[in-house]
Amino acid sequence: MRIIVIGMGPAGLSAALRAVEAGHDVRLISKGEGGFQLSQGTLDVLASLDGHQIDQPLVAIASLGPEHPYAGIGADRVREAVNWAAERIGPELLVGSAEHNLVLPTAVGAMRPTAFAQPSMVAAAATREYAVVGVRQLKDMPAELMAGNLGAESAWIDLPARAGEQDPTSLTYARALEDPEFADRFADAVAKAAPPGEVILLPGVLGTRPGTWRRIRDRIGREIAEVPLVPPSVPGIRLHDAMVAAIRAAHVKVVIGSRVVGFEADGDRLSGVRVGIAGRTRTFGADAVIHAPGGFSSGALDVDSYGRITERVFGLPLTADDATGLITPSWFDPQPLFEVGVRADVHGRAVNADNEPVFRNLYVAGDIIAGAQRWIEKSGEGTAIATALRAADGLAEGA
Ligand SMILES: Cc1cc2nc3c(=O)[nH]c(=O)nc-3n(C[C@H](O)[C@H](O)[C@H](O)COP(=O)(O)OP(=O)(O)OC[C@H]3O[C@@H](n4cnc5c(N)ncnc54)[C@H](O)[C@@H]3O)c2cc1C
Known part of the structure; x- marks a missing residue:
């Protein structure tokens, strides 16, 4: 038909x-x-x-x-x-x-149940011992507010995705992180700045493609979890x-x-x-x-x-x-x-x-x-x- x-x-x-x-x-x-x-x-x-x-x-x-x-x-x-x-x-x-919901942190540090999530997010369901790392140039993730509500410590990294850009969006970072050289610099900055915690919560910008986050996690050498930000959301895209x-x-x-x-x-x-x-x-x-x-x-x-x-x-x-x-x-x-x-x-x-x-x-x-x-x-x-x-x-x- x-x-x-x-x-x-x-x-x-x-x-x-x-x-x-x-x-x-x-x-x-x-x-x-x-x-x-x-x-x-x-x-x-x-x-x-x-x-x-x-x-x-x-x-x-x-x-x-x-x-x-x-x-x-x-x-x-x-x-x-x-x-x-x-x-x-x-x-x-x-x-x-759909049998059991996962419970994951949000960008303001609340906990939100959902049935299915992306592999880049689910490490956050296994613990409540978080470290939060934000990116100074990316205003959509309020790292201190989020960490405060989660009882975690926070830190910032200072890493422009594009030189001279005043107001980068999540997509700017997601696209930049598809460049392996930028992804390595990002991972090294996170590894250096991250406070103690079982899982490092990062803004949900870890690449436009499904597997990009794994390379970043492996380079950091600790468990990480993406936290989705306001729309348009990179994980949603x-x-x-x-x-x-x-x-x-x-x-x-x-x-x-x-x-x-x-x-x-x-x-x-x-x-x-x-x-x-x-x-x-x-x-x-x-x-x-x-x-x-x-x-x-x-x-x-x-x-x-x-x-x-x-x-x-x-x-x-x-x-x-x-x-x-x-x-x-x-x-x-x-x-x-x-x-x-x-x-x-x-x-x-x-x-x-x-x-x-x-x-x-x-x-x-x-x-x-x-x-x-x-x-x-x-x-x-x-x-x-x-x-x-x-x-x-x-x-x-x-x-
Ligand atoms: C603020 C907000 C927060 C939400 N939060 C959640 C949440 O946390 N969890 C959850 O499960 N749901 C949430 N929802 C609901 C969820 O977004 C919707 O239930 C879901 O998107 C519905 O899917 P849909 O395909 O029916 O409609 P939509 O996703 O709205 O898609 C409708 C499509 O139809 C197209 N369209 C409309 N009219 C025409 C036309 N005349 N001709 C051609 N195309 C047309 C539109 O362009 C669009 O592509 C939220 C909704 C809002 C508004």
């Missing part, structure tokens, strides 16, 4: 790869690059419920209400989905499991790049920088989507569409000045259409608005309030689906991948 996938976050990338592996002819269309490259470069399944950190995500999934995106999928299929994604990304970039490489290698056609603006339908079946490309609109025909455009944060769901909530491509029915009363005053409180979204049936098709498919061949995946406050629960990546596989595996249903 000709499948169009809309979106290039964890849901769209996973859906495209799963569908092409099943033998479909897949075209992925995305206006932007999606959530992986803004992420910590880890894969969260479920890390927090009712203000408590979760140790066993798959066990906790059983306690979620029926409206939650995981509820219709179940722990076994969630396990299968995230293991599938971790395998496709590869052990050079992701290790761990590594995950994104690995998934994009996988879909390209599998011959998914990728149209990036173009927004899906509408659709064409024949009765209860979609026949294609309309895409804004270079100042005009072009139609791509499809036998089925997997809609993975994210939620409010990606602009897929919109609230207008009257508080009316809409889904912007297909005008899909939502669990609520009025934002009034769904926004609480404090950013840190739960925001019921973010639970608003599209309902899906057991095959992943978008359904109306009577549980009937809106179109027989329109599937949804990721943040567009109602029922979770993903960034509070840390369930966004797991729900994106699990619902993507449900949609791709359900494609035969709409044929």
Whole structure:
């Protein structure tokens, strides 16, 4: 079948790869690059419920209400989905499991559970005896704050990545560390400055490629762990790049920088989507569409000045259409608005309030689906991948 996938976050990338592996002819269309490259470069399944950190995500999934995106999928299929994604990304970039969360330090010195992390990070899960080393020129890692909150000692190294540059980013350092000569100078400076501690915590900039950190660790001669910094995050970009490489290698056609603006339908079946490309609109025909455009944060769901909530491509029915009363005053409180979204049936098709498919061949995946406050629960990546596989595996249903 000709499948169009809309979106290039964890849901769209996973859906495209799963569908092409099943033998479909897949075209992925995305206006932007999606959530992986803004992420910590880890894969969260479920890390927090009712203000408590979760140790066993798959066990906790059983306690979620029926409206939650995981509820219709179940722990076994969630396990299968995230293991599938971790395998496709590869052990050079992701290790761990959804059985137990790893607990890793953040850039401000809090401890954060996650199911899968990069090999360059996991030494930090084995101890709490840290030494923190920051880079003077890289303002995104507040080494003293981090060390203070972790009860560790900190030190700085003074090592510009490029002469004369006033405001280097994480990517500047990650690219510079691909140069073996610079990587050796970096490692030697860290080895000299690092205070005592079982694991040296370093900014998450240790190369754009998966294995670069090992050379740095071996040269330092002590255990190290990367700590992801603010977006765009280098470890997140590594995950994104690995998934994009996988879909390209599998011959998914990728149209990036173009927004899906509408659709064409024949009765209860979609026949294609309309895409804004270079100042005009072009139609791509499809036998089925997997809609993975994210939620409010990606602009897929919109609230207008009257508080009316809409889904912007297909005008899909939502669990609520009025934002009034769904926004609480404090950013840190739960925001019921973010639970608003599209309902899906057991095959992943978008359904109306009577549980009937809106179109027989329109599937949804990721943040567009109602029922979770993903960034509070840390369930966004797991729900994106699990619902993507449900949609791709359900494609035969709409044929
Ligand atoms: C501040 C913040 C912090 C978060 N922290 C965490 C966390 O710690 N752990 C966690 O698990 N989750 C977290 N999340 C949630 C996580 O980022 C999302 O759940 C995840 O990215 C959802 O993946 P997705 O593929 O559904 O959507 P997205 O990653 O949002 O991707 C959507 C894609 O669709 C594209 N798109 C949108 N509309 C169109 C269109 N009309 N045409 C073509 N393309 C379109 C976008 O460009 C993008 O590529 C956080 C989210 C936010 C906002």
